[in-house]
Each structure stands twice: as structure tokens, then as C-alpha cells.
Amino acid sequence: MTTTPISPLATPFPTLPEVAGxxxxxxxxxxxxxxxxxxxxxxxxxxxxxxxxxxxxxxxxxxxxxxxxxxxxxxxxxxxxxxxxxxxxxxxxxxxxxxxxxxxxxxxxxxxxxxxxxxxxxxxxxxxxxxxxxxxxxxxxxxxxxxxxxxxxxxxxxxxxxxxxxxxxxxxxxxxxxxxxxxxxxxxxxxxxxxxxxxxxxxxxxxxxxxxxxxxxxxxxxxxxxxxxxxxxxxxxxxxxxxxxxxxxxxxxxxxxxxxxxxxxxxxxxxxxxxxxxxDGEGATRFVEIRVSGAVSDDSAHRIALSIANSPLVKTAIAGGDANWGRVVMAVGKAGEPAERDLLSIRFGGVEVAARGMVVDGYDEAPVAAHLAGQEVEITVDLGLGDGRATVWTSDLTHGYISINADYRS
Amino acid sequence: MTTTPISPLATPFPTLPEVAGxxxxxxxxxxxxxxxxxxxxxxxxxxxxxxxxxxxxxxxxxxxxxxxxxxxxxxxxxxxxxxxxxxxxxxxxxxxxxxxxxxxxxxxxxxxxxxxxxxxxxxxxxxxxxxxxxxxxxxxxxxxxxxxxxxxxxxxxxxxxxxxxxxxxxxxxxxxxxxxxxxxxxxxxxxxxxxxxxxxxxxxxxxxxxxxxxxxxxxxxxxxxxxxxxxxxxxxxxxxxxxxxxxxxxxxxxxxxxxxxxxxxxxxxxxxxxxxxxxDGEGATRFVEIRVSGAVSDDSAHRIALSIANSPLVKTAIAGGDANWGRVVMAVGKAGEPAERDLLSIRFGGVEVAARGMVVDGYDEAPVAAHLAGQEVEITVDLGLGDGRATVWTSDLTHGYISINADYRS
CATH class of the missing domain: 3.60.70.12 (L-amino peptidase D-ALA esterase/amidase)
Structure with a gap:
């Protein structure tokens, strides 16, 4: 263990049974x-x-x-x-x-x-x-x-x-x-x-x-x-x-x-x-679940979900509590998997933000901002192409990550 | 242009000729x-x-x-x-x-x-x-x-x-x-x-x-x-x-x-x-040239070079001036391209750090640290497998990147 502060997402150590043998x-x-x-x-x-x-x-x-x-x-x-x-x-x-x-x-x-x-x-x-x-x-x-x-x-x-x-x-x-x-x-x-x-x-x-x-x-x-x-x-x-x-x-x-x-x-x-x-992700302040559905296959959904989860721009937006769904579109687009811009829909915490290629009518950012202010963030993407689905989990990208990793060995 | 400070790697605007038509x-x-x-x-x-x-x-x-x-x-x-x-x-x-x-x-x-x-x-x-x-x-x-x-x-x-x-x-x-x-x-x-x-x-x-x-x-x-x-x-x-x-x-x-x-x-x-x-990379404080040689093909070398260039751990190590060649090995290993651990050699700024699967005899970190203290960093990886080669350019990953991107839209 280092002297890095305990992750704000930490959970208590559970009571564990003995395992015979x-x-x-x-x-x-x-x-x-x-x-x-x-x-x-x-x-x-x-x-x-x-x-x-x-x-x-x-x-x-x-x-x-x-x-x-x-x-x-x-x-x-x-x-x-x-x-x-x-x-x-x-x-x-x-x-x-x-x-x-x-x-x-x-x-x-x-x-x-x-x-x-x-x-x-x-x-x-x-x-x-x-x-x-x-x-x-x-x-x-x-x-x-x-x-x-x-x-x-x-x-x-x-x-x-x-x-x-x-x-x-x-x-x-x-x-x-x-x-x-x-x-x-x-x-x-x-x-x-x-x-x-x-x-x-x-x-x-x-x-x-x-x-x-x-x-x-x-x-x-x-x-x-x-x-x-x-x-x-x-x-x-x-x-x-x-x-x-x-x-x-x-x-x-x-x-x-x-x-x-x-x-x-x-x-x-x-x-x-x-x-x-x-x-316990280095520097993590938010736990993020990313669910992708409607992909052409489960594997394709998995790759798109990881493209979102690994995007520094998505992760920094979440760190900033910013409902920047445009970066989610970017990450879908760069995954190299089948996607149709005008079939795509995106939800943050269950609230539809974008559908059919553009922001939803009368989009109200307030409930989304409230969701992003919490420690548990959920992003749902539906591609509208097929039955492929996948869920991945990641953390946000913060100053803490940089501090930990720019000075780890010393 | 934003109010973000001018990149420390900026160069002066050149004198440019007119183009007829x-x-x-x-x-x-x-x-x-x-x-x-x-x-x-x-x-x-x-x-x-x-x-x-x-x-x-x-x-x-x-x-x-x-x-x-x-x-x-x-x-x-x-x-x-x-x-x-x-x-x-x-x-x-x-x-x-x-x-x-x-x-x-x-x-x-x-x-x-x-x-x-x-x-x-x-x-x-x-x-x-x-x-x-x-x-x-x-x-x-x-x-x-x-x-x-x-x-x-x-x-x-x-x-x-x-x-x-x-x-x-x-x-x-x-x-x-x-x-x-x-x-x-x-x-x-x-x-x-x-x-x-x-x-x-x-x-x-x-x-x-x-x-x-x-x-x-x-x-x-x-x-x-x-x-x-x-x-x-x-x-x-x-x-x-x-x-x-x-x-x-x-x-x-x-x-x-x-x-x-x-x-x-x-x-x-x-x-x-x-x-x-x-x-002008967001938050960049160092310009990094990554050269890969000895890969099985140019395409393979290109993918390995990008795996190194995109690794958050490599980029934060460079930001910290840390000759953490282990992270370069990690990035080579994760690229999914042919690589033999025990044939790999790595140089920072021309100084051989690792060869044949381990750190070189009598490795002196001082000249490498001096190289990394500058604004222009060069990492060279030889895979020892073939003639494939590639060069890519990237920047380090710093607190500046997080600051810019965790708060861009607002």
C-alpha cells in the first residue's frame, strides 16, 4: 500500500469465511x-x-x-x-x-x-x-x-x-x-x-x-x-x-x-x-458502467464499449461532471465497428440525451448533470443495428492518475 | 484560441509566401x-x-x-x-x-x-x-x-x-x-x-x-x-x-x-x-519521437509504435521525466504484434537501456535522465525479428491535459 489517499470509491473489507484445506x-x-x-x-x-x-x-x-x-x-x-x-x-x-x-x-x-x-x-x-x-x-x-x-x-x-x-x-x-x-x-x-x-x-x-x-x-x-x-x-x-x-x-x-x-x-x-x-482505479473518483446494445454482435458491442471506456476525452469529461455525449459519439465512431450515426442513441443514467443522430428535442441537462455529480455513472449506447450487447466498467481520468503515474518509480 | 497558456513546445509563426490563385x-x-x-x-x-x-x-x-x-x-x-x-x-x-x-x-x-x-x-x-x-x-x-x-x-x-x-x-x-x-x-x-x-x-x-x-x-x-x-x-x-x-x-x-x-x-x-x-498537444510539455525497428513488417512496427505512443503509463512516465523503460516493454507486450521478450532492446535518446530481455550491464540512468529532462524525447525500440520499421510522434500526458478536458464545454 502506498501513501496515496484511499479511493473515494472504496468499500469496507468484508467478513470472509475460512476455506477448508x-x-x-x-x-x-x-x-x-x-x-x-x-x-x-x-x-x-x-x-x-x-x-x-x-x-x-x-x-x-x-x-x-x-x-x-x-x-x-x-x-x-x-x-x-x-x-x-x-x-x-x-x-x-x-x-x-x-x-x-x-x-x-x-x-x-x-x-x-x-x-x-x-x-x-x-x-x-x-x-x-x-x-x-x-x-x-x-x-x-x-x-x-x-x-x-x-x-x-x-x-x-x-x-x-x-x-x-x-x-x-x-x-x-x-x-x-x-x-x-x-x-x-x-x-x-x-x-x-x-x-x-x-x-x-x-x-x-x-x-x-x-x-x-x-x-x-x-x-x-x-x-x-x-x-x-x-x-x-x-x-x-x-x-x-x-x-x-x-x-x-x-x-x-x-x-x-x-x-x-x-x-x-x-x-x-x-x-x-x-x-x-x-x-481502486488510480485517481478514480467515479465508477462508470458502460452498456452497449444494438451492435451487430456481442464482440462488436464489447469493442465499442471498450473504445468508450478507454477514451481519455470521455474519461476526463466524466471527471469534470460534464454530460459531453459528443465525446461518446466520437468514441463510437473511432471503434472501427459497424455503426450508423443516424441510428445511434445515448443515455446518461437512464436519461435519453441523443437519438437518431442528434440531441433529443427539449433536452434538459439538469437530471443528467445531477447523475454525473454522483459517484456511480451509467452510460448506455444503443446502436440500433442488431442484438449484440456488452457491459464494461471503468473509472474517470483525473489529476490523481497523473500524480500517481508521473512519479511512481521515484 | 483559448486562454490556455501557449504550449512550451510552440514555434514561431513562419514567414509564408503568397500562392497565386x-x-x-x-x-x-x-x-x-x-x-x-x-x-x-x-x-x-x-x-x-x-x-x-x-x-x-x-x-x-x-x-x-x-x-x-x-x-x-x-x-x-x-x-x-x-x-x-x-x-x-x-x-x-x-x-x-x-x-x-x-x-x-x-x-x-x-x-x-x-x-x-x-x-x-x-x-x-x-x-x-x-x-x-x-x-x-x-x-x-x-x-x-x-x-x-x-x-x-x-x-x-x-x-x-x-x-x-x-x-x-x-x-x-x-x-x-x-x-x-x-x-x-x-x-x-x-x-x-x-x-x-x-x-x-x-x-x-x-x-x-x-x-x-x-x-x-x-x-x-x-x-x-x-x-x-x-x-x-x-x-x-x-x-x-x-x-x-x-x-x-x-x-x-x-x-x-x-x-x-x-x-x-x-x-x-x-x-x-x-x-x-x-x-500543441493538450497539456504537452515534451515532444516525443518513437522509432520502432526490427518488426516483422512496417505495419506491425507502426502498431507497436502507436501502442507505446498511446500508453497513458508511458506518457505519464515521460511527463515525470522517469526513464521507466518497463512501461515501454508493457506497451510492446500489449500491442498484440509479434514480439520476443528476450530479443527486445530499448534506447532513450540513443542510450541503450535494455537489451536481450533485461536491463543492460552497468546501466547508468544519469544520461537518460538528462535526456528526459529536455523537451525533445526519443525512444527507440528494436524487436530483433525483421526489417519492419515505423516512426510516430506524440506528446506527454500531464495535469494540463486533464485540466483542459475535464472542463472544456463549460
């Missing part, structure tokens, strides 16, 4: 000159399945590459997270530090290295210091069982201004299962996939291939639908771990009893986590 | 409550050929649609430019105002409406007030011959902080021809094509199809290679008018004697005009 520990490796915890270790009981989605960056960190390799095995016993150093673009030195830390964790837990996952977040380009990383994971292992969900959520944060986590429940074959997710991220946020490290643990029993299928589906409608600045991190990773301790029959596919309930809970959890990241 | 007039239509000139009329002698490139926005203004239609004729006698109102997204009312103003200009000049071109710039969504537009073009016609290049350059400006124009000469068959260009634009600047209104006049004689070919080629390497905020206007237009008064044999194609010289002069003029727009 998961132990947590944190420690201070000292990746930066600080005393806060910056290494997190999660240890999972035997029989835990795993799924994950990672950044589409062509220049990913060694941690991302390691997770991609290890996901092929489908089982997990450990997760190590380093904060303060992303270890990205650090060549062979960084890759080696990552591998050594993971090997040490596997050794401590008593499992295969392929069952341990890793993520690092922070400045790019400085190799993870190997000695600190190993001492850190040892100390975190010694502390297993002592860290709360809040402790680990805080320990994985960097520029985050508040800790972000959520929980859900679902009934599977008469058995209640819990899902807990915690996440970090506030800048360098864009699909695909929204820049962040996010971790989900559940006591449900789910075969790894099906868990992967469910996570992919949830990701497409949640983490891939948020943007703060359109920049994509080299480290984005979301991992889901299912310990199977709840005691129901394993979910193996969409036809397994309870699969729908679990899928809905996972989707809902991911959406809340994704929206929490937007609420 | 071109007369200029300005007037005050009063599109906003101001006393400055906001209507510009250029009248061209008979025999003037014309070419143009316009925005790729799917929601263009009626002026853009009119220019596209009229370009098919290939001849021009007039150009009307309105500042303070873009007339974009104003439905049939705006289209009618545009048509009426152009018809009035044609009537005054004594030509076909299809020989008159139009452009409007300013707020989106407010129909051009017809009575003011017609009174304005009449007054500008009455004033033909009285306005200087500086007068018309100032009259087409909106949020511009300094007037932007340039000139070139070329020899065609022993005859000296001149080219004069003037341009407006500072925000909503992105390819394709860079958001702006730009007008070029020359006394050379060039067949319209060849002039179009030359302008297209120049545009691809100049106006399409600048970005301020990645936002694309609904009104972007660059038009070139060739009066043919210089007295040489008409250029009909690339084999016409003197065609190369003219093409080089036009390209050079367009590059200077494009760079002037970046120098």
Missing part, C-alpha cells in the same frame, strides 16, 4: 525498504485442483510463464506471491529467482514444484532478489496458519489504496460450499485480461478441466470487461484453487448436479472482484 | 460569444485541382461527408471553415446548414456547389446555426483579399494555443512552385487520421488523381503517425488545392518531370504540419 502465511522479504509483509504463501491440502488465466502480453513475466506450464498438471499445493517487484523483463536472472523460490516452497510444503504457483507484482525490470525471495518464502511457511484473509490481501498489494476481497456461497448436492477471492490492482488495468493478481479459493470439489472452463467463462464477462487506463500488465494472473474439502461429489462438467449454482457463484464473485479493481 | 477572407459569425474571426473563406481561381483525406470515424460530420462527395469532381473554387462548432452529430438540421452555407459560398464565388469544400470544428452535437453561417460566409467573401495567412490560421483554431503553418518550395521543370499549409488541432488527436483540419495550397499544376495519390502517400507517413490522446475526431480533414498558376506543364503521374521534387516537398510539409499539432 487452505492455510495462509505472510512475511517480509524486504523487496523495498519497508517493514510491511511482501511475501504471501498459501498452502493447499492434497487433492486441490487449479485453473488460471494469464495476461495476453507478448512480454510476460517468468511467473506468468511458470503458471502457464504448471497449469497443465491441474493440481496445486502452494502459491507464492511477491509484492514490490514484478520480476518482469529480467531475463534469465529473474527466471532463475522465480524457479528457485518455487522449488523452495515445494520443498517446504513437501510437493512437486509443478504443484506450486507464483506471481510477482511491482516495478518491471529489476530481477527478483533470490536470497530475499527464499528467506521470505521460508518465513511465510513458518507463519502458515497465522495470517488472516485481510493480511494476505494487504500483503499482495502495491499501489492499491484499499484491500479488495469478496466471498460467495453455493449449494452443491445439499452441501454448502464457500468461495473466497482476493485481488490487487489499480493501474495498468485493461483487458485482456484486466491487469491484476487475483486468487480464488473454494472448498468445492471440481475437476481441473471443468474449473478451467468455468473460470474462462467468468473471466470473459468480468475481468476482461474492466479497464482503467487501457494498459496491460506483463504479470496479470487469476488463479482458482478448489480444495474439495466440502464433501460433495466432484463436479466434472456442466451436467454435474450443482454445476450451475457453482458457476453462478463464481461469475458473481469474479464480477465483484473486477469491479473492486475499478473502484 | 488563392484569396483569403475571414469574418465573425459569432458561433460562440466572442469577437474573434470564426469563419474563413478561401477562394481559388478557375483550374484549381483538389485532393483530400478525411477521418475514418464511422460517425463523421456532414462537412466530412460533403467533402468526400465533392472530392469526386476533382476541382475546387472555394473552402469554408467554421470554428467553434463542429456541426457533428446534428442530424438533418446540421446537414442542411452545411449545404446552405456551401451553396451560398458557391453563389458568391460564381461556381458549382460541388466546387466548394467545407470544414467545421468545435463542440459536437450543436447544429451549425444557419443564419450565422450564411451571414458569416457573406462577410468573409466581402473581406476576400484582406486576410493574411496568420489571420486564417488563427480563425480556424479552437483549443490551439499557437497558430500552426509551414511552407516549402520545389522546382518543377525549371519553375519554382510554393506550397503553404496551415493546420489546427491539439486534442482528440489520433490516426487515422490525426485529428485536425489541415489545408494546403500550392501554385503547382497537378492533375487531381495524382494529387490525391501524393496526399495519400504523405498522409500515411505524417498525419497518420501522430497521436496525442488516441481519440479520433468526427471532423478530421486535410485538403490540398493546386491552382496551377506557376506555369509549368501539369504533373499527371509519378513519371512527370518534377513529380519527385513536388512529392518530397509535400511530404516534408505534411510532416512539419503534423509535428506542429503534436507540439
Amino acid at each position: 487452505v492455510r495462509r502465511g505472510t512475511a517480509t522479504a524486504g523487496y523495498k525498504p519497508w517493514t510491511r509483509a511482501d511475501v504471501t504463501l498459501l498452502a493447499f491440502d492434497e487433492g486441490t485442483s487449479v485453473a488460471g488465466v494469464t495476461t495476453r502480453s507478448k512480454c510476460p513475466s517468468p511467473e506468468v510463464e511458470l503458471c502457464r506450464r504448471h497449469l497443465a498438471w491441474g493440481t496445486a499445493r502452494g502459491l507464492v506471491v511477491n509484492a514490490g517487484n514484478s520480476n518482469a523483463f529480467t531475463g534469465i536472472t529473474g527466471a532463475e529467482a522465480c524457479a528457485k523460490q518455487v522449488a523452495e516452497a515445494a520443498n517446504l510444503i513437501g510437493c512437486e514444484p509443478a504443484e506450486v504457483f507464483a506471481a510477482s507484482t511491482g516495478v518491471i525490470g529489476v530481477p527478483l532478489p533470490q536470497a530475499k525471495a527464499i528467506a521470505g518464502v521460508r518465513a511465510a511457511h513458518a507463519a502458515l496458519g497465522s495470517a488472516s484473509w485481510l493480511d494476505v490481501t494487504t500483503a499482495i498489494g502495491t499501489t492499491d489504496t484499499f484491500p479488495k476481497a469478496a466471498a460467495r456461497e453455493a449449494m452443491i448436492g445439499g452441501v454448502k460450499v464457500v468461495l473466497v477471492g482476493f485481488i490487487k490492482g489499480s493501474g495498468m488495468i485493461a483487458p485482456d485480461m484486466a491487469t491484476m493478481l487475483g486468487f480464488i479459493a473454494t472448498d468445492a470439489a471440481i475437476a481441473a478441466p471443468f474449473l478451467q472452463q468455468l473460470l474462462d467463462a467468468a473471466n470473459r464477462r468480468t475481468f476482461s470487461c474492466i479497464t482503467v487506463d487501457g494498459d496491460t500488465s506483463t504479470s496479470d494472473t487469476v488463479l482458482a484453487f478448489a480444495t474439495g474439502k466440502a464433501g460433495h461429489a466432484e463436479l466434472e462438467g456442466p451436467d454435474s448436479p450443482g454445476a450451475d449454482a457453482f458457476a453462478a457463484a463464481l461469475h458473481d464473485l469474479c464480477r465483484e472482484l473486477a469491479q473492486l479493481v475499478v473502484r | 488563392v484569396r483569403r477572407g475571414t469574418a465573425t459569425a459569432g458561433y460562440k460569444p466572442w469577437t474573434r474571426a470564426d469563419v474563413t473563406l478561401l477562394a481559388f481561381d478557375e483550374g484549381t485541382s483538389v485532393a483530400g483525406v478525411t477521418t475514418r470515424s464511422k460517425c463523421p460530420s456532414p462537412e466530412v461527408e460533403l467533402c468526400r462527395r465533392h472530392l469526386a469532381w476533382g476541382t475546387a473554387r472555394g473552402l469554408v471553415v467554421n470554428a467553434g462548432n463542429s456541426n457533428a452529430f446534428t442530424g438533418i438540421t446540421g446537414a442542411e446548414a452545411c449545404a446552405k452555407q456551401v451553396a451560398e459560398a458557391a453563389n458568391l464565388i460564381g461556381c458549382e456547389p460541388a466546387e466548394v469544400f467545407a470544414a467545421s470544428t468545435g463542440v459536437i452535437g450543436v447544429p451549425l446555426p444557419q443564419a450565422k453561417a450564411i451571414a458569416g460566409v457573406r462577410a468573409a467573401h466581402a473581406a476576400l483579399g484582406s486576410a493574411s495567412w496568420l489571420d486564417v490560421t488563427t480563425a480556424i483554431g479552437t483549443t490551439d494555443t499557437f497558430p500552426k503553418a509551414a511552407a516549402r518550395e520545389a522546382m518543377i521543370g525549371g519553375v519554382k512552385v510554393v506550397l503553404v499549409g496551415f493546420i489546427k488541432g491539439s486534442g482528440m488527436i489520433a490516426p487515422d487520421m490525426a485529428t485536425m483540419l489541415g489545408f494546403i495550397a500550392t501554385d503547382a499544376a497537378i492533375a487531381a488523381p495524382f494529387l490525391q495519390q501524393l496526399l495519400d502517400a504523405a498522409n500515411r507517413r505524417t498525419f497518420s503517425c501522430i497521436t496525442v490522446d488516441g481519440d479520433t475526431s468526427t471532423s478530421d480533414t486535410v485538403l490540398a488545392f493546386a491552382t496551377g498558376k506557376a506555369g509549368h506543364a501539369e504533373l499527371e503521374g509519378p513519371d512527370s518531370p518534377g513529380a519527385d521534387a513536388f512529392a518530397a516537398a509535400l511530404h516534408d510539409l505534411c510532416r512539419e504540419l503534423a509535428q506542429l499539432v503534436v507540439r
Whole structure:
């Protein structure tokens, strides 16, 4: 956590249930000159399945590459997270530090290295210091069982201004299962996939291939639908771990009893986590939902929604509380997707502002200005062409973003 | 012009030659409550050929649609430019105002409406007030011959902080021809094509199809290679008018004697005009040249260069004088183009910072920091994959951009 003021859009840290089969520990490796915890270790009981989605960056960190390799095995016993150093673009030195830390964790837990996952977040380009990383994971292992969900959520944060986590429940074959997710991220946020490290643990029993299928589906409608600045991190990773301790029959596919309930809970959890990241968008003062309908396809609607959400001119207008729908038209026009100027309609907070290519008759800006004065802004665009629809979430672009990012490394 | 302070990157207005066959007039239509000139009329002698490139926005203004239609004729006698109102997204009312103003200009000049071109710039969504537009073009016609290049350059400006124009000469068959260009634009600047209104006049004689070919080629390497905020206007237009008064044999194609010289002069003029727009980028404090080489193709290099140039995190790092090459890696990675992390090298101001996937041995940040402290910044990226290369120009992202755009309409 930095000394940046807490986001005005922050929400309180929730009460979270324990997840059977998961132990947590944190420690201070000292990746930066600080005393806060910056290494997190999660240890999972035997029989835990795993799924994950990672950044589409062509220049990913060694941690991302390691997770991609290890996901092929489908089982997990450990997760190590380093904060303060992303270890990205650090060549062979960084890759080696990552591998050594993971090997040490596997050794401590008593499992295969392929069952341990890793993520690092922070400045790019400085190799993870190997000695600190190993001492850190040892100390975190010694502390297993002592860290709360809040402790680990805080320990994985960097520029985050508040800790972000959520929980859900679902009934599977008469058995209640819990899902807990915690996440970090506030800048360098864009699909695909929204820049962040996010971790989900559940006591449900789910075969790894099906868990992967469910996570992919949830990701497409949640983490891939948020943007703060359109920049994509080299480290984005979301991992889901299912310990199977709840005691129901394993979910193996969409036809397994309870699969729908679990899928809905996972989707809902991911959406809340994704929206929490937007609420901590660097410099954000408004949470913005952008809904596009009437596009020629869902994909087209998604691209148009992101074009609006990523437009600096739209985002600064919202920051200024300005109902500048002309900039929304501009952003639709530049998306490169099918659009007919004279079929387009635009609403702010449910109030129609423009329809059929021009401002509505007797347009009254007062209710729109009142809507924009709040912290929750809704922009709806209908293209009038087809049935394609999409929703994305973003934040406004303010002086705070510039202050944070023009002076981050120093 | 606004009350925004003059860009620190501004250059003095140059001395510009007359272009035989071109007369200029300005007037005050009063599109906003101001006393400055906001209507510009250029009248061209008979025999003037014309070419143009316009925005790729799917929601263009009626002026853009009119220019596209009229370009098919290939001849021009007039150009009307309105500042303070873009007339974009104003439905049939705006289209009618545009048509009426152009018809009035044609009537005054004594030509076909299809020989008159139009452009409007300013707020989106407010129909051009017809009575003011017609009174304005009449007054500008009455004033033909009285306005200087500086007068018309100032009259087409909106949020511009300094007037932007340039000139070139070329020899065609022993005859000296001149080219004069003037341009407006500072925000909503992105390819394709860079958001702006730009007008070029020359006394050379060039067949319209060849002039179009030359302008297209120049545009691809100049106006399409600048970005301020990645936002694309609904009104972007660059038009070139060739009066043919210089007295040489008409250029009909690339084999016409003197065609190369003219093409080089036009390209050079367009590059200077494009760079002037970046120098007036909203809130800009640094002019940034981004060169990408070693890509799999020129197009791929262009997309990677724009990914870097449009990244808010790269632009804020430059604003902060921070040699944060990690953000350059991030922007390369997110471009979606072929890239190999471990082949990538990055230079700031000629100093190699990273090579083969990591920071260079004994990296000394001092000379890089010194380079970034200046107003002219150069970032070079080599991908090590092929021969593709591209250069784009952009500005940094500062508090000034937020201040200008969070409060533009009010």
C-alpha cells in the first residue's frame, strides 16, 4: 500500500469465511525498504485442483510463464506471491529467482514444484532478489496458519489504496460450499485480461478441466470487461484453487448436479472482484458502467464499449461532471465497428440525451448533470443495428492518475 | 484560441509566401460569444485541382461527408471553415446548414456547389446555426483579399494555443512552385487520421488523381503517425488545392518531370504540419519521437509504435521525466504484434537501456535522465525479428491535459 489517499470509491473489507484445506502465511522479504509483509504463501491440502488465466502480453513475466506450464498438471499445493517487484523483463536472472523460490516452497510444503504457483507484482525490470525471495518464502511457511484473509490481501498489494476481497456461497448436492477471492490492482488495468493478481479459493470439489472452463467463462464477462487506463500488465494472473474439502461429489462438467449454482457463484464473485479493481482505479473518483446494445454482435458491442471506456476525452469529461455525449459519439465512431450515426442513441443514467443522430428535442441537462455529480455513472449506447450487447466498467481520468503515474518509480 | 497558456513546445509563426490563385477572407459569425474571426473563406481561381483525406470515424460530420462527395469532381473554387462548432452529430438540421452555407459560398464565388469544400470544428452535437453561417460566409467573401495567412490560421483554431503553418518550395521543370499549409488541432488527436483540419495550397499544376495519390502517400507517413490522446475526431480533414498558376506543364503521374521534387516537398510539409499539432498537444510539455525497428513488417512496427505512443503509463512516465523503460516493454507486450521478450532492446535518446530481455550491464540512468529532462524525447525500440520499421510522434500526458478536458464545454 502506498501513501496515496484511499479511493473515494472504496468499500469496507468484508467478513470472509475460512476455506477448508487452505492455510495462509505472510512475511517480509524486504523487496523495498519497508517493514510491511511482501511475501504471501498459501498452502493447499492434497487433492486441490487449479485453473488460471494469464495476461495476453507478448512480454510476460517468468511467473506468468511458470503458471502457464504448471497449469497443465491441474493440481496445486502452494502459491507464492511477491509484492514490490514484478520480476518482469529480467531475463534469465529473474527466471532463475522465480524457479528457485518455487522449488523452495515445494520443498517446504513437501510437493512437486509443478504443484506450486507464483506471481510477482511491482516495478518491471529489476530481477527478483533470490536470497530475499527464499528467506521470505521460508518465513511465510513458518507463519502458515497465522495470517488472516485481510493480511494476505494487504500483503499482495502495491499501489492499491484499499484491500479488495469478496466471498460467495453455493449449494452443491445439499452441501454448502464457500468461495473466497482476493485481488490487487489499480493501474495498468485493461483487458485482456484486466491487469491484476487475483486468487480464488473454494472448498468445492471440481475437476481441473471443468474449473478451467468455468473460470474462462467468468473471466470473459468480468475481468476482461474492466479497464482503467487501457494498459496491460506483463504479470496479470487469476488463479482458482478448489480444495474439495466440502464433501460433495466432484463436479466434472456442466451436467454435474450443482454445476450451475457453482458457476453462478463464481461469475458473481469474479464480477465483484473486477469491479473492486475499478473502484481502486488510480485517481478514480467515479465508477462508470458502460452498456452497449444494438451492435451487430456481442464482440462488436464489447469493442465499442471498450473504445468508450478507454477514451481519455470521455474519461476526463466524466471527471469534470460534464454530460459531453459528443465525446461518446466520437468514441463510437473511432471503434472501427459497424455503426450508423443516424441510428445511434445515448443515455446518461437512464436519461435519453441523443437519438437518431442528434440531441433529443427539449433536452434538459439538469437530471443528467445531477447523475454525473454522483459517484456511480451509467452510460448506455444503443446502436440500433442488431442484438449484440456488452457491459464494461471503468473509472474517470483525473489529476490523481497523473500524480500517481508521473512519479511512481521515484 | 483559448486562454490556455501557449504550449512550451510552440514555434514561431513562419514567414509564408503568397500562392497565386488563392484569396483569403475571414469574418465573425459569432458561433460562440466572442469577437474573434470564426469563419474563413478561401477562394481559388478557375483550374484549381483538389485532393483530400478525411477521418475514418464511422460517425463523421456532414462537412466530412460533403467533402468526400465533392472530392469526386476533382476541382475546387472555394473552402469554408467554421470554428467553434463542429456541426457533428446534428442530424438533418446540421446537414442542411452545411449545404446552405456551401451553396451560398458557391453563389458568391460564381461556381458549382460541388466546387466548394467545407470544414467545421468545435463542440459536437450543436447544429451549425444557419443564419450565422450564411451571414458569416457573406462577410468573409466581402473581406476576400484582406486576410493574411496568420489571420486564417488563427480563425480556424479552437483549443490551439499557437497558430500552426509551414511552407516549402520545389522546382518543377525549371519553375519554382510554393506550397503553404496551415493546420489546427491539439486534442482528440489520433490516426487515422490525426485529428485536425489541415489545408494546403500550392501554385503547382497537378492533375487531381495524382494529387490525391501524393496526399495519400504523405498522409500515411505524417498525419497518420501522430497521436496525442488516441481519440479520433468526427471532423478530421486535410485538403490540398493546386491552382496551377506557376506555369509549368501539369504533373499527371509519378513519371512527370518534377513529380519527385513536388512529392518530397509535400511530404516534408505534411510532416512539419503534423509535428506542429503534436507540439500543441493538450497539456504537452515534451515532444516525443518513437522509432520502432526490427518488426516483422512496417505495419506491425507502426502498431507497436502507436501502442507505446498511446500508453497513458508511458506518457505519464515521460511527463515525470522517469526513464521507466518497463512501461515501454508493457506497451510492446500489449500491442498484440509479434514480439520476443528476450530479443527486445530499448534506447532513450540513443542510450541503450535494455537489451536481450533485461536491463543492460552497468546501466547508468544519469544520461537518460538528462535526456528526459529536455523537451525533445526519443525512444527507440528494436524487436530483433525483421526489417519492419515505423516512426510516430506524440506528446506527454500531464495535469494540463486533464485540466483542459475535464472542463472544456463549460
